[in-house]
Structures are given as C-alpha cells and as structure tokens.
Amino acid sequence: MERGLRASFMAHAYDFYKPNLSSEYPAVDGKLSIQCYLKALDNCYQLYCQKARKLSALTGDSSNDAVGINSFDAVVFHSPYGKLVEKSFARLVLNDFLSTPKETILELYPGLEKFSNIKLEETYFDRDVEKGFMAFSKELFKRKTLPSLLLSNQVGNMYTASLYGGLVSYLISKSVEELGGKRVGFFSYGSGLASTMFSMKLVAGPKLSQLVSQLTYVHDLLAQRRKIDPAEYSKMMESKEANYNKAPFTPTSSTDLLFPGTWFLVDVDSQYRRTYDKVK
Amino acid sequence: MERGLRASFMAHAYDFYKPNLSSEYPAVDGKLSIQCYLKALDNCYQLYCQKARKLSALTGDSSNDAVGINSFDAVVFHSPYGKLVEKSFARLVLNDFLSTPKETILELYPGLEKFSNIKLEETYFDRDVEKGFMAFSKELFKRKTLPSLLLSNQVGNMYTASLYGGLVSYLISKSVEELGGKRVGFFSYGSGLASTMFSMKLVAGPKLSQLVSQLTYVHDLLAQRRKIDPAEYSKMMESKEANYNKAPFTPTSSTDLLFPGTWFLVDVDSQYRRTYDKVK
Structure with a gap:
C-alpha cells in the first residue's frame, strides 16, 4: 500500500439503495448511478493526484510529480458491469487531459483538441466526449484494466468483492516475474455513496510468489461452473x-x-x- | 476516561433483534435478554477488575489493588428498565463477594455466607441469591446508581442514549463541588450482543463546571412534557x-x-x- 495517497469522496445520494424492506431487490435509477459513480471517480482521482504531487514535493521522490494514468501499470475498478469500467478508465484520461497545459494538448491528445474547454460535471452523459476518450484510451485500457476484469466478466456483479476480485484477476493474468514492481491503482465504490482511490506497489519476492501461487484454484473453480x-x-x-x-x-x-x-x-x-x- | 481499563464482552445471541422487516417491532424473549445482559455484565466486570489489578501492578498506583464496587463513587448502567439495573448493581456486589477470600466473608458480607459456594452462571434466575444481594446492596445502590436513573425512569427505554442519559442524570444530581474527583463506572450494552465496561474520573475545574451548567435545560424539558x-x-x-x-x-x-x-x-x-x- 502506498501510504499518504488515499483519497476519499462521499455524498448523500439515493443511489442503488434498499428502502423497501419487504423486497429483496434494491431501488435502481441507472442514470443516477452512473453519474454518482463518475462524479465519485473524478473527485477521488483529482484528490489522489493532488496528494501525490504534495507527497512528491515533500519527499523529493519525483515519480509522483506528474501523476496520471501513465503512473499506473494497472488500474482496478469497482465493477457493476464492464462497460462502466471502460467508460471510467476513459474518464481518468479525460481528467488527465483537462489538467494538461493547453499548449501540449495537440501533441499528447491528437484529435481531442475540440474538447479542451469542456467542464467535467457537464460531461457525464456527453456521447461525443465519451466516444472520443474511449477510442483514444482503448489500447491503454486493454493493457492496464482489462486483465482485472476476468472475474467481473465471468461472475457478474459482486459489490465489495468486485474490486478485490479485480486484484485477483490481475494477479493471475501475468507471471510473478512480470508482476514484481508493478504499481496498481484502485477505485473502490459503494452506493449511498462512499468511494476511495488508493494504490499499491507489488514487491517482488517470496511473499508475492506465495500469494500468486495460492490463486491457481481460481481458473479451476471458474471451469467447474455448471450451466443452468x-x-x-x-x-x-x-x-x-x-x-x-x-x-x-x-x-x-x-x-x-x-x-x-x-x-x-x-x-x-x-x-x-x-x-x-x-x-x- | 481511565485509559487501559476498558473491558468488552461479545457473544452471538438472538437477544432483542429485529428479524421481521415488515414490522417496526423487535422479537423479544425477556428471560433470554436478562440472562444475556447479566452474563455480559459478569464478564465485563471481571475483565475490568483484572485489568485494574494489572494496571495497578504496572504503575504502582495502589488505588486499583482491590478494585470493586467501593472503588466507584457512581456506577451508570445501560438501562432497559430500572429493575434490571438494580439487579445488576447487586450482581456486581455478588461478583465482589465471589472473589473475596472465604475467611473475610463473614465480616464483609454478614448474612450471605450461605451463598459462598454458588456458581455465577447458575444464578441468573436464582431468586434467593437475587433477593439476598439486592437487600444487602440496597443502600449502596441508592447512593451509587439511583441518581443516574432519573432520565431512564422519566423517559423510558432509550437504547444507546440510556447510558449517556444516565451520565447526564448523575451530573445534574449533585453540585459541581460534589462531582469533582468522583470516579464513575459505566456498563454499556447492545443486544446481539456487544458490551463494554469503562470508567472515568471527573476532574474538578472550569470544564466540568461548564459542562454541568449547560445541563440546566434537562429539568426544564422534563417539566415541559405533556400528558397524553x-x-x-x-x-x-x-x-x-x-x-x-x-x-x-x-x-x-x-x-x-x-x-x-x-x-x-x-x-x-x-x-x-x-x-x-x-x-x-
């Protein structure tokens, strides 16, 4: 765990709650849920980056100077469903984009210049922005987040477990040698709402090897599922x-x-x- | 707060729970509730006394050498109803009694010798034991606990608030001068169950005076209640x-x-x- 880099955001929102006690099912407003999730993500990420820059100035460790999507080898998200995670990854790139000096946009984000004056809180449902940034970040997403979606995609909505299932998915997607030294960002979200972004560095060594070797059962269990x-x-x-x-x-x-x-x-x-x- | 003297006891018990989600009311088994409460009290008190003796040995402060009901100027209980609190106070005396060397029982607990071989966990509903210890501790109870029952008796069952309402009741029962230096024991209980015993010393000074002077509204509010x-x-x-x-x-x-x-x-x-x- 990277200390000093935990960023949380909470708000009072009627997002995915269970008010009807005689029903097993929650009350769902899909559009509101997406907005809540993305807003929480924006806030956590901005605070995370801010803390990272502060920490960098304090410790002299320049690795956090310009924290952004490229600072992470992997980003694991709370996953209600895969599409939202893909949108969320693009959203981090959008956040990076908006904090980039205008003069470098043409070079770093070719084709996205037209979005340079948008406001984050007006883009939750902006299809153009979404499409533009999802296309732009597609390859990055495949590399940094798709490996963590194995269990989410196979098992479906797991609530709290989805984030840690994401970590498990990531850990079994690579060899131990590849994992050592990797920096992983996490976005944890609970409706209501409370959310936190944090990160960890995977330290190569016997502990990591042991952890990963203990996860071989995951593929086995997935294979043993029965169709109904x-x-x-x-x-x-x-x-x-x-x-x-x-x-x-x-x-x-x-x-x-x-x-x-x-x-x-x-x-x-x-x-x-x-x-x-x-x-x- | 007296540090190092917090003693907790928890158990899985179906005591006063709300399983029927379409009803506002809990499921109540009165006899089980009493047993749970008294068992939690026994356990917390014994652990509290044990910690106090240990602390005493560590710090050289002899005031906790023989911690017992006489170490407290007041004992405030979570109060579902007054009678149980009176029983509970007697129960602390019963605990003291059972940890007293046999040779001093005749002197310290005249008339209770016949109970010297009983086992705590067999006495939850022993009327003889209850009667004997309630009679023996009646005056002590009046002095150490009754003042803290004003709000419980006037307002009824308050759950969590009953313990802190007990503290308020105690604070408005005496002058600030009398309160300074007093040691107060607390027994907090929540069905399910989780319970804690802790204690505090009231430090004479402007803070205590201010706290007590801010509580004058309590009697006023009680007087303003309307009969229905x-x-x-x-x-x-x-x-x-x-x-x-x-x-x-x-x-x-x-x-x-x-x-x-x-x-x-x-x-x-x-x-x-x-x-x-x-x-x-």
Whole structure:
C-alpha cells in the first residue's frame, strides 16, 4: 500500500439503495448511478493526484510529480458491469487531459483538441466526449484494466468483492516475474455513496510468489461452473423472492450446485433464527 | 476516561433483534435478554477488575489493588428498565463477594455466607441469591446508581442514549463541588450482543463546571412534557404501525408536541426518499 495517497469522496445520494424492506431487490435509477459513480471517480482521482504531487514535493521522490494514468501499470475498478469500467478508465484520461497545459494538448491528445474547454460535471452523459476518450484510451485500457476484469466478466456483479476480485484477476493474468514492481491503482465504490482511490506497489519476492501461487484454484473453480437453463434459473429466483423474509422456512433447494466449503442456509425457525451448514 | 481499563464482552445471541422487516417491532424473549445482559455484565466486570489489578501492578498506583464496587463513587448502567439495573448493581456486589477470600466473608458480607459456594452462571434466575444481594446492596445502590436513573425512569427505554442519559442524570444530581474527583463506572450494552465496561474520573475545574451548567435545560424539558391520554397514545402507535414502510407517505400528525429543534419526517416519496424538517 502506498501510504499518504488515499483519497476519499462521499455524498448523500439515493443511489442503488434498499428502502423497501419487504423486497429483496434494491431501488435502481441507472442514470443516477452512473453519474454518482463518475462524479465519485473524478473527485477521488483529482484528490489522489493532488496528494501525490504534495507527497512528491515533500519527499523529493519525483515519480509522483506528474501523476496520471501513465503512473499506473494497472488500474482496478469497482465493477457493476464492464462497460462502466471502460467508460471510467476513459474518464481518468479525460481528467488527465483537462489538467494538461493547453499548449501540449495537440501533441499528447491528437484529435481531442475540440474538447479542451469542456467542464467535467457537464460531461457525464456527453456521447461525443465519451466516444472520443474511449477510442483514444482503448489500447491503454486493454493493457492496464482489462486483465482485472476476468472475474467481473465471468461472475457478474459482486459489490465489495468486485474490486478485490479485480486484484485477483490481475494477479493471475501475468507471471510473478512480470508482476514484481508493478504499481496498481484502485477505485473502490459503494452506493449511498462512499468511494476511495488508493494504490499499491507489488514487491517482488517470496511473499508475492506465495500469494500468486495460492490463486491457481481460481481458473479451476471458474471451469467447474455448471450451466443452468434460463427457465430453471428463473424458477430459482422466483422461489427466492416468494420466500424472502419468511419464518419459519426450510429451503428445499439442492446444495449439489455449491462448491465444497460453501455455507448454506439450513433453516429459519419461527423466531427468524437462522441455522447454516457447510458443504462437505 | 481511565485509559487501559476498558473491558468488552461479545457473544452471538438472538437477544432483542429485529428479524421481521415488515414490522417496526423487535422479537423479544425477556428471560433470554436478562440472562444475556447479566452474563455480559459478569464478564465485563471481571475483565475490568483484572485489568485494574494489572494496571495497578504496572504503575504502582495502589488505588486499583482491590478494585470493586467501593472503588466507584457512581456506577451508570445501560438501562432497559430500572429493575434490571438494580439487579445488576447487586450482581456486581455478588461478583465482589465471589472473589473475596472465604475467611473475610463473614465480616464483609454478614448474612450471605450461605451463598459462598454458588456458581455465577447458575444464578441468573436464582431468586434467593437475587433477593439476598439486592437487600444487602440496597443502600449502596441508592447512593451509587439511583441518581443516574432519573432520565431512564422519566423517559423510558432509550437504547444507546440510556447510558449517556444516565451520565447526564448523575451530573445534574449533585453540585459541581460534589462531582469533582468522583470516579464513575459505566456498563454499556447492545443486544446481539456487544458490551463494554469503562470508567472515568471527573476532574474538578472550569470544564466540568461548564459542562454541568449547560445541563440546566434537562429539568426544564422534563417539566415541559405533556400528558397524553392512553387512548390517544394507542391511536398514535396504531397509525405508526399501519404506515410503517409505506411509500409514498405523508404524515398527517401534528408537530405541536415536539420541542423546538426536533427533526421530523415531512414526506416519503414513491421511491422511498425521505424529507425531514426541523421544528422552529
């Protein structure tokens, strides 16, 4: 973990909340969620860069002088879905672009000059800006962020776990030799909203080797997944919905699909007391 | 705050929990709650005393050598209801009793000798033990704990606030001169359960005077309360129950009964977004 470089942003927002206590599902306003996420990202990134420059001046370590997307070997994002992460990566480049002296824009961002007077908070849904910066950052995105999206893309929305699943994905995407010395940026986000950007440097050595070697099971588990027919899946979801908050309740579903070691609900008694067991 | 003397106890217990999300009310098992509370109290107190003795040995400050109920000028408890607090105070004396060398029991605890072989965890509902120790500690309780029960007795169950309402009650029960130098023990409890015992010494001086002088409003507010007819109260509670979790919802109840500065709910919109206002 790089100390002194943690940047947080919080706001009161009705983004993806669960107000209806008799429903398992949250209230979703997709457009608001995107705006909240991107706004949080802008704020965290700007504060992160500001702290990095300050730290650089304090320590004399010039590596943070001009912190920007190129300072990171990888950037891992909280991932509700892949497209938003791709947009977010482009958004970091847009932030870099807006803090670049005008005279160097033509050289560093060819083709994007026309955007040099835009305001960040007016571009959350600006298709031209989005398209321009996504095209411009496409190759960088593939290199720095796509490797961290393996689990998100395969498993779907995991909330808190998505960021750390992103780190796992990144760690299993390269050899230990390649990983040593890499600097990884993280953007953590929780609806409501609270968000933090932080970074770490992967230190080559036995600890990193051990960590990475312990992750070989990930590909195995992914390969062991079983396909379920959409109709069967819908039935499972309907049953979940019908039994939400019920007491007493004893699930009748099979545990055959669960991996060994998975905890599952055995029973809810009439006082709503829950009993769990673990798949052998 | 007395540093190094914080003692906590936690356990997984279905004590006073809210599992039914469509109801405003918790699930209550009175007997279990009492057992949880007393067990937590025993554990916190024993650990507190143990830490105090250790601290005493470390610092050479002999005041904690034989920590016990007499080490405190006041003991403030989390208070679901007054009777349990009275029982709890007696329970601390019972703890002291059990850690007292047998040869001194006759002298220090006359009339309680017959209890010298009991086990704490078998006495949660032992009426003889309870009666014996409550009678024995009655005067001590009046002196050390009763003053802190003013708000609990007048306002009823306040959850977290009950402990700090207890401190306020104690502070307004004496003159500033009397308060200076007093050592106060606290027992904080939350169902579920998590509990902590800690203590503070009230330092005579301008800060204590200022704190106490700012509390004169408490008696005034208590005096300004209005009596409500039980039938009217029941109607208010029924309306609350009927409108629990409703959206959209606009309360129709009057804010006349609320003190100036109280926040109240103005509206819940169809998306469950809540708007509040403050009584002028």
